[in-house]
Amino acid sequence: MNILIIYAHPEPKSFNGALKDLAVSELTSLGHQVKVSDLYSMNFKAVADSEDFIERENKEFLKYAVEQKNAVKTDSFSKDIQEEQEKLVWADFVIFQFPLWWYSVPAILKGWFDRVFASGFVYSRDMRYDTGGLKGRKAFVSITTGSPKEAYTPYGMDGDIYEKILYHINHGMLYFAGLDPVEPFIAWTPSHDEEERKRYLEEYKWRLHHLLEIHSIPYHPHSHYDEKHQLKNEYRK
Ligand SMILES: Cc1cc2nc3c(=O)[nH]c(=O)nc-3n(C[C@H](O)[C@H](O)[C@H](O)COP(=O)(O)OP(=O)(O)OC[C@H]3O[C@@H](n4cnc5c(N)ncnc54)[C@H](O)[C@@H]3O)c2cc1C
Numbered sequence: 001m002n003i004l005i006i007y008a009h010p011e012p013k014s015f016n017g018a019l020k021d022l023a024v025s026e027l028t029s030l031g032h033q034v035k036v037s038d039l040y041s042m043n044f045k046a047v048a049d050s051e052d053f054i055e056r057e058n059k060e061f062l063k064y065a066v067e068q069k070n071a072v073k074t075d076s077f078s079k080d081i082q083e084e085q086e087k088l089v090w091a092d093f094v095i096f097q098f099p100l101w102w103y104s105v106p107a108i109l110k111g112w113f114d115r116v117f118a119s120g121f122v123y124s125r126d127m128r129y130d131t132g133g134l135k136g137r138k139a140f141v142s143i144t145t146g147s148p149k150e151a152y153t154p155y156g157m158d159g160d161i162y163e164k165i166l167y168h169i170n171h172g173m174l175y176f177a178g179l180d181p182v183e184p185f186i187a188w189t190p191s192h193d194e195e196e197r198k199r200y201l202e203e204y205k206w207r208l209h210h211l212l213e214i215h216s217i218p219y220h221p222h223s224h225y226d227e228k229h230q231l232k233n234e235y236r237k
Contacts, residue, residue, distance in 0.1 A: 001211075003027050004091035005036045008098040008109040012041075015144055015190040015197060019204055020097045023142075026208040035087055039108045045080060046111025052078050065119040072120035084116040093211060094139040094179060096169075100146070103158070103165050113173050122177035130221040132178020139179040140214065141169055142187075142204070149188040161186065175219050182214040 005023055009016035020036065027034045037044070045051075050062050054077070057070040071077045077085070088094065098109055105113070117123070122133035143166075145152070152161035159165055166184055174181040185207055187200040207214065224235045 001092040002033045002090050003035075003093045003095065004087050005034065005095045005097060006039070006109065006112065007036055008039045008096075008106045008112075010040045014099075015187065015200075016097055016099055018197075018201065019142055019144075019187065022201055022204060023095060023097070023208055026205055030209065035090070037084060037087065037112075039112060042080075044108055044112060045115070046108045048111065048114040052081055052115055054078065068118035069120035069124075072118060077118070081115050081118070084112065085118070085121060088116070088134060088137075092137055094137060094174075096139065096141045096174075097143075098141070099144045100165070105169060117173065117177050128176055128178070128222055129219065130178070130223075132176060135178035135180075137179050138182055138211075138216070139174050140182045140184055141166065141174075142185040144187045144190050146189060146191070149186075152188075170217055171219055175217075181217050181219075183217065 005020060007016070007020045009020075011017060020038075024034055024036060048064055050056070050067075052064075053067045053071050055070070055074055056062075057067060068077075071081075075082075096105075096109070098105055101107075104110070127133060147158050150156055151158040152165060154160045154163070162184075170181040170184070185204060187197075187204075190197050190200060220231060220235060224232055226232050
């Protein structure tokens with residue numbers, strides 16, 4: 001498979017760096033083709049603005065999503081965006097490696113989504129979720145946390161990691177764009193315990209060897225919603 005790793009951590013010797021390095025070495029040794037977008041080392045521009053377009057449909061007023069759609073049609077994204085989109089088209093599987101920051105992705109990765117997951121490229125009015133532009137590709141997030149696992153249970157202090165914390169990433173970004181998100185990999189509080197870290201690296205290695213066996217997160221397809229974006233009655237529990 002062609003596997004793309006989107007990696008967002010400012011320190012190469014971090015535990016996130018170790019997980020990314022392990023993925024590159026294991027996946028390569030298994031015969032996969034691997035590309036890495038190391039956003040900090042690329043100094044990836046996180047801010048969406050007018051510089052993102054070589055040509056503009058409207059030079060007087062920046063409506064970012066309209067210019068994205070125009071750039072898809074006229075092939076006029078800035079080079080850094082175009083390169084990332086080409087990697088996504090190339091990939092069969094995408095891994096997002098990052099530490100959980102403020103219940104979400106680090107800003108540099110949020111900027112990557114804002115700029116690369118463009119209107120007209122990954123979504124439009126009729127193209128989203130199972131019909132999104134990146135359909136046919138699987139993905140998962142591999143994250144580390146500062147808070148312990150118990151804090152992210154349904155009654156935990158931080159809230160359920162699956163239903164509340166990661167929903168906006170798995171559903172709102174990956175699935176929205178057409179990717180098929182499989183269960184996340186989570187290394188809880190890796191800064192505390194060397195033995196735990198070794199265990200996480202072993203667990204992650206197992207996952208890398210069984211990529212296609214990891215279950216998809218069961219989300220509704222686009223057709224289950226009505227014209228008001230409501231889940232149709234027959235699909236409600
Ligand atoms: C801005 C910000 C916001 C945050 N928001 C949240 C939040 O909302 N929720 C939350 O839970 N946490 C939050 N945190 C905490 C953050 O999620 C954790 O600090 C982070 O996930 C830890 O991962 P790391 O890779 O940075 O760990 P590191 O601290 O870089 O690594 C942990 C340890 O692993 C060691 N290590 C590296 N490589 C290896 C290896 N190969 N084998 C064994 N050990 C190794 C390192 O030397 C280090 O001792 C936040 C932190 C910041 C800075």
